[in-house]
Amino acid sequence: MRVYISERVLMLGHLYRRGCSVFGVLYLFQDWLKTPLPAFGHYKPISYLDTTFDFQLVEGELGRIEHGIFA
Secondary structure, rough: OHHHHHHHHHHHHHHHHHHHEEEOOOHHHHHHHHEHHHHHHEEEHHOOOOOOHHHHHHHHHHHHHHHHOOO
């Protein structure tokens, strides 16, 4: 169980660093995480942080935003 928790903490830390890099400041990234978005079926990105695959979906969307792809 400890390895699982450690992995999640590392993934979350990486995601937050990436989000801050994309949005410039933490609070904008946190707002984005809590906003229902079409890319996630009008669910909040934060609700997609249950599995490694879900983390990758959120990271992928951050990558699209970073490159100016919003659709």
